Amino acid sequence: MKIHNWTDFDNQLDNAFRQPEAPVALKCPTCQAEYFEKVKIGRYMAAHSVIPGQDLNEMSPGTFILLRCVSCQAMVEPKTVLAANDPAAKPYRLFIDELKKSGTGNAI
Numbered sequence: 001m002k003i004h005n006w007t008d009f010d011n012q013l014d015n016a017f018r019q020p021e022a023p024v025a026l027k028c029p030t031c032q033a034e035y036f037e038k039v040k041i042g043r044y045m046a047a048h049s050v051i052p053g054q055d056l057n058e059m060s061p062g063t064f065i066l067l068r069c070v071s072c073q074a075m076v077e078p079k080t081v082l083a084a085n086d087p088a089a090k091p092y093r094l095f096i097d098e099l100k101k102s103g104t105g106n107a108i
């Protein structure tokens with residue numbers, strides 16, 4: 001990169017000090033473990049009659065994915081981006097509140 005002006009000079013200086021970005025593993029906030037299992041959590045219809053092996057009837061808006069620490073079993077909420085008009089946003093917030101109340105989401 002050739003230097004034509006001060007901005008070029010600044011950019012080159014910034015690049016020299018910038019560390020290459022390596023992916024960082026998520027750590028459990030409770031026990032610092034790095035391994036999680038993905039848990040699919042949802043609400044299901046109370047009056048369900050299914051053939052063994054058949055999928056269960058989910059309530060709208062479906063299921064949420066959380067991470068459960070394999071070491072301490074704490075439920076960890078992934079970083080979420082909730083759009084303003086996302087129909088799943090409110091049910092998800094209610095679910096997280098319920099998890100906090102029950103104490104199983106102690107890392108959330």
Ligand SMILES: [Zn+2]
Binds near residue numbers: 028069073
């Ligand atoms: Zn943990």
